[in-house]
Amino acid sequence: MSGRPQQNSACLIVQGPDRPGLVAAVSALIARNGANISTLDQVSDNADGGNFFQRVVFQHPELTTALSKIEADLESTLTPLGMQWQLTDQSVPKRVAILASTSDHCLLELLWRHRRGEMNISIPMVISNHTNTAEDVRSFGIPFFHVPSQGPDKSEAEAQILELLRGKVDFIVLARYMQILSAEFLDEVGVPVINIHHSFLPAFIGAAPYRRAKERGVKLIGATSHYVTKDLDEGPIIEQDVTRVDHSMDAAALQIRGALVERAVLSRAVEWHAEDRVIRHGNQTIVFS
Template identity: 55%
Template sequence: MSDIKLAQSVTSEQKADRRSRPYSDDQRHTAQELANRARLLISCPDQPGIVAAIAQFLYQRGANIVQMDQYSAPPDVGLFFTRVEFDLPSMLQRLPELERAFVPVADAFQMEWRLAPACVPKRAAIFVSKEDHCLLELLWQWQTGDLFMDLAMVISNHPDARETVESLGVPFYHVPVDRDRKPQAEAKQLALLAGQVDVVILARYMQILSPEFVGRFPNRIINIHHSFLPAFVGRNPYGRAYNRGVKLIGATAHYVTDELDEGPIIEQDVHRVDHRATVADLKRIGRHVERVVLARAVKWHLEDRILIHDNKTIVFA
């Protein structure tokens, strides 16, 4: 414990303080708007009657559908995906009964499904190293209510962001990661996260997570890679892009799996460059793309807009 320098230990008092921390005005407005809203995400074999069954089920319980997106995959895949957002009075109190009642419908259509209350923000942890541009974008959008989440903590292998993070009332934990002591560092990180977060955001956290770590949060770790994958996987993508003479640079937000930079892609974007651009130019331009792409991906995850099939995502943005 002594050679892992935590900024502070997690006490029951600190946990209670985080849970009771008041929303900003923007966050409170978002919570009020979503008070009776829920989201139903479904994937199942494609067949007639699915939409009708869902709509009839919700209608019978007095729900009002406010948005419905759907996608039928090609016949060789034969799958149907949908996201239904609806309002229902006293939704939180009625959610357990709603889940039980939906089971026969789900069984009839062989659905994989989940029902999520929109008014309960997902608990998030942000991991960051020295570069803070993605972290700052997330913090700003969180403050304005554009990212509706409970920001539980920021963890970093460097102390640089402490003042920025703690000034917002968010716990900051400095966990150095030495090559020879990486398992011990991950153990401390996992102890901090245990039972406290629903999603982990890697905001240019320049460390490779172990399979054990990834396995604790399947499809719940979002990474930003400073390249338009699958090009330039791994380290120093801007330097390799420069050597290759690319005319487009980009960034990719994806879920983390055991395979480096191979997880399901959530969002990508690009920026045009030319022969005049130096490596420093590519990095400067790329930082803007990275922070925008990561924030979009995080927002879509928080709003339950992503369904995963095999190693691909269906994003109802």
């Protein structure tokens, strides 16, 4: 995989009820529009009346002018079959806003990988309820905005964040943003939100999870990245990973090891979402990684 924009390349996502001939129909549609398939992945959760999921990447020498014709063909061909589809121009990086708090490991990992061209994204802004990361963020040439969020009423802070985001982002990443987003905010923002947290849930809910994990003598620690929904930490999972720990590590060492996993898991989730490799289906995901 490459994070760099792919000129004259498009990605088609198809999902819906499985039936014979879907792969042939999609392939024929792309061919008759003068495009060439470079990647094709699909899966059915039950070949006998189940659900079909497909990701196709194709190239067209004049993609910009051809997109509207391809979209019209998709509408007339796939929509009558009950299929949902999404077509994106891979030369256009997705715009992602990052929300962070005091912990900087996930934030800096994303900024570093973005600067190295490893992700097909642009980062128009970083928003934080603290100022300790402002200088680091600006050193990457990324605008930094401080929006304090204190007390039980987060409505004013959320309104400020919405004003900053409106019309400027395609998705949002919570890089250890230690604030709970309201259902009203999620409805209003209108774009996917990706979160990262340790994988101790639900065993060690709340503060100091690594200290309590040490007290319990855990042998594995990990991280989970998922889409944010109105149900706290219960959205569709995009990626997870674990690493082994042992009795010689104190809580601080566990937290350092856990931060490494968090960075890797969140980076993969952001990369896959940016490349349209993730299909949401109910509270699950299909990830063509």
